[in-house]
Amino acid sequence: MYTTAFLDLPPFVRAGGTVRLPGSKSISNRVLLLAGLSEGVTAVHDLLDSDDTKVMLEALARLGCQLERQGEVLQVTGIGGRLRTREAQLFLGNAGTAMRPLTAALAVLAARQGGSFELSGVPRMHERPIGDLVDALRQLGCPVTDLGRAGYPPLRVGDGTERALDTATPIRVRGDVSSQFLTALLLALPLVTQDGPVTIQVEGELISKPYIDITLRLLERFGIAVQRDGYACFVIPQGSRYRSPGRIHVEGDASSASYFVAIGAIAGVDRPVRIEGVGLDSIQGDIRFVDAARAMGAQVEGGPGWLEVRRGAWPLKALTLDCNHIPDAAMTLAVMALYADGPCRLTGIASWRVKETDRIAAMAAELRRVGATVVDGADFIEVAPPKRWQAAALQTYDDHRMAMCGSLAAFNPLAANAGGGALPVRIVDPRCVGKTFPDYFEALFDLVTPSAGGVPVLAVDGPTASGKGTLAAELAHQLGYHLLDSGALYRATALAAQDAGISLEDEPALAELAARLELRFTGHQVFLAGRDITDPLRLESTGGMASRVSVHPAVRKALHALQLSFRRAPGLVADGRDMGTVVFPEADLKVFLTASADARAERRYKQLISKGNSANIDSLRADLQMRDERDKNRAVAPLKPAEDAMLLDNSHLSVEASVEKVLGWWQQRRPF
Numbered sequence: 001m002y003t004t005a006f007l008d009l010p011p012f013v014r015a016g017g018t019v020r021l022p023g024s025k026s027i028s029n030r031v032l033l034l035a036g037l038s039e040g041v042t043a044v045h046d047l048l049d050s051d052d053t054k055v056m057l058e059a060l061a062r063l064g065c066q067l068e069r070q071g072e073v074l075q076v077t078g079i080g081g082r083l084r085t086r087e088a089q090l091f092l093g094n095a096g097t098a099m100r101p102l103t104a105a106l107a108v109l110a111a112r113q114g115g116s117f118e119l120s121g122v123p124r125m126h127e128r129p130i131g132d133l134v135d136a137l138r139q140l141g142c143p144v145t146d147l148g149r150a151g152y153p154p155l156r157v158g159d160g161t162e163r164a165l166d167t168a169t170p171i172r173v174r175g176d177v178s179s180q181f182l183t184a185l186l187l188a189l190p191l192v193t194q195d196g197p198v199t200i201q202v203e204g205e206l207i208s209k210p211y212i213d214i215t216l217r218l219l220e221r222f223g224i225a226v227q228r229d230g231y232a233c234f235v236i237p238q239g240s241r242y243r244s245p246g247r248i249h250v251e252g253d254a255s256s257a258s259y260f261v262a263i264g265a266i267a268g269v270d271r272p273v274r275i276e277g278v279g280l281d282s283i284q285g286d287i288r289f290v291d292a293a294r295a296m297g298a299q300v301e302g303g304p305g306w307l308e309v310r311r312g313a314w315p316l317k318a319l320t321l322d323c324n325h326i327p328d329a330a331m332t333l334a335v336m337a338l339y340a341d342g343p344c345r346l347t348g349i350a351s352w353r354v355k356e357t358d359r360i361a362a363m364a365a366e367l368r369r370v371g372a373t374v375v376d377g378a379d380f381i382e383v384a385p386p387k388r389w390q391a392a393a394l395q396t397y398d399d400h401r402m403a404m405c406g407s408l409a410a411f412n413p414l415a416a417n418a419g420g421g422a423l424p425v426r427i428v429d430p431r432c433v434g435k436t437f438p439d440y441f442e443a444l445f446d447l448v449t450p451s452a453g454g455v456p457v458l459a460v461d462g463p464t465a466s467g468k469g470t471l472a473a474e475l476a477h478q479l480g481y482h483l484l485d486s487g488a489l490y491r492a493t494a495l496a497a498q499d500a501g502i503s504l505e506d507e508p509a510l511a512e513l514a515a516r517l518e519l520r521f522t523g524h525q526v527f528l529a530g531r532d533i534t535d536p537l538r539l540e541s542t543g544g545m546a547s548r549v550s551v552h553p554a555v556r557k558a559l560h561a562l563q564l565s566f567r568r569a570p571g572l573v574a575d576g577r578d579m580g581t582v583v584f585p586e587a588d589l590k591v592f593l594t595a596s597a598d599a600r601a602e603r604r605y606k607q608l609i610s611k612g613n614s615a616n617i618d619s620l621r622a623d624l625q626m627r628d629e630r631d632k633n634r635a636v637a638p639l640k641p642a643e644d645a646m647l648l649d650n651s652h653l654s655v656e657a658s659v660e661k662v663l664g665w666w667q668q669r670r671p672f
């Protein structure tokens with residue numbers, strides 16, 4: 001997962017390959033609650049691991065459920081409908097799928113068995129209405145106290161005393177704001193069917209009906225057979241009891257699939273985008289997104305648990321659609337509209353206003369940033385593709401779907417009206433995808449081909465101990481980019497030569513060795529032909545040998561392609577001697593880092609001492625000056641600043657100040 005302040009996506013021109021989807025959020029949290037209320041143990045397979053499931057798991061643990069991970073499987077031992085703890089404060093983040101059903105379940109349990117529970121979330125959660133659910137619970141006789149604004153979390157359910165509930169009178173609940181209120185009641189009310197059946201009557205036209213279908217199907221798996229009359233009246237039979245199905249499998253998230261369906265429709269030109277984990281047989285309503293994508297031109301094939309998507313019509317065909325049945329996936333259509341042959345109009349989306357953010361307002365604002373013409377109203381959005389695309393920094397409003405949707409704008413080079421341009425897209429706060437799809441961007445980068453020269457490079461060159469490695473690593477960390485420590489390649493070649501007994505002057509033999517280096521970088525470790533060389537690689541003596549090896553033009557040539565291969569989406573920070581001059585002459589920013597010989601000798605001295613090595617500052621200074629001379633005066637790719645390099649002498653600058661300085665230059669070079 002990217003936890004950087006922003007993530008810049010290079011422009012993409014093609015997509016293809018396979019993505020395996022994480023588990024569905026809606027199914028995961030329903031299954032967890034049902035397993036938590038059941039008697040016995042439920043083995044949950046393919047559970048989503050995300051922010052929203054984490055808060056549900058924490059809540060269940062506090063309520064006394066036993067949770068045990070066995071490899072990929074989570075074993076949940078439920079409370080069997082009996083409170084194990086009578087008081088708890090539960091923090092539920094921004095997870096509506098945890099807040100609503102837990103409020104209902106704990107309200108009836110607390111009232112029946114005597115308990116009191118506080119439920120709260122992040123500030124946005126406290127702006128998301130829950131009053132209709134609270135009204136329904138109060139009709140039953142459950143004490144519910146507003147701890148903030150009436151009708152919104154935070155709430156307290158129960159007052160510590162036991163009460164009889166009125167389960168004989170049908171419970172009325174509004175269905176036209178969120179179907180989650182009805183889901184919450186359906187999941188909770190089997191707990192109070194001891195004395196008779198419980199009837200729920202829906203008032204107003206129920207929205208997002210497919211989510212109710214998921215709820216009913218999962219209730220059935222847990223032994224509750226709800227009788228119903230369409231979507232207007234639901235009856236939970238007397239004596240209903242949750243029974244664990246023993247094992248349950250969570251389907252891939254159909255809403256998450258929508259981004260990859262869109263990517264296939266936009267950029268699946270040479271080969272399809274294959275999506276695994278959800279298929280045309282899905283129980284999730286958002287699978288109907290496939291029909292909408294097909295209407296826009298996508299070629300979609302599929303079977304049980306898989307989909308394959310290619311580009312069909314291009315540009316995409318403009319669409320007008322009532323999206324009531326696919327509220328979440330419909331956001332993806334709004335971004336696909338950027339690639340359509342005319343304006344697209346999505347209606348029936350009033351519920352967008354009360355989601356993680358006001359999604360109609362957010363979508364309108366962000367699509368305008370890339371150049372689209374957008375008209376929005378209480379329950380619709382109309383998007384006309386940009387006449388002129390603009391490089392944009394897209395805000396994400398702590399809303400995972402805004403971030404994932406925004407990424408689709410990076411296919412702008414393919415737009416009919418792109419005019420040959422290719423623009424990067426900045427996603428602000430990419431971490432918000434953690435709500436449902438923590439590795440979304442990693443999955444995206446695996447599928448896409450960036451435009452030629454589209455992947456940005458930041459080159460840092462300079463003499464030994466100037467702090468290149470430290471600076472480059474921190475820049476890569478803050479930008480979410482890959483890191484190339486090119487010195488490590490020369491160092492590894494020197495170590496390999498030493499192992500093989502090859503002289504450091506034997507250019508042809510060294511070049512051959514360099515060409516077939518079996519190097520592997522994993523985290524902070526480096527392996528050469530399977531051997532961990534992390535420590536020997538960093539020795540001063542190895543640096544000296546590397547300097548001698550690097551003099552040979554044939555060696556430099558042999559390592560050239562390997563260095564270029566590090567340039568992958570989303571970007572690269574490369575450090576060495578010739579990054580800006582030879583290997584990446586078209587780098588977006590070149591930094592030449594220096595410091596006085598005294599400062600560098602002292603840094604190296606401290607570095608070695610702190611690692612428990614012995615060192616002598618005078619001989620270190622002499623060694624590094626000798627190395628500087630050799631690196632500067634060799635015939636090929638000598639150490640020198642590129643003509644367009646920014647010079648930075650950090651003799652009197654801290655690491656943090658150096659990083660800040662370079663990031664400032666970087667931001668100036670970016671088009672946002």
Ligand SMILES: Nc1ncnc2c1ncn2[C@@H]1O[C@H](COP(=O)(O)OP(=O)(O)O)[C@@H](O)[C@H]1O
Nearest residue numbers: 464465466467468469470603607650653654655
């Ligand atoms: N700006 C700086 N101020 C002080 N010390 C620094 C600075 N930059 C790096 N260092 C320290 O100097 C040592 C050498 O830095 P390193 O990044 O390994 O240099 P290089 O890669 O250029 O050989 C490290 O211990 C590092 O923490």
Ligand SMILES: Nc1ccn([C@H]2C[C@H](O)[C@@H](COP(=O)(O)OP(=O)(O)O)O2)c(=O)n1
Nearest residue numbers: 464465486487488490546547550576577578
């Ligand atoms: N791009 C590069 C990187 C390193 N080299 C050579 C020259 C250097 O003295 C050695 C070791 O480089 P490295 O960057 O690992 O060394 P320092 O950390 O700066 O001491 O490799 C090079 O010629 N070209």
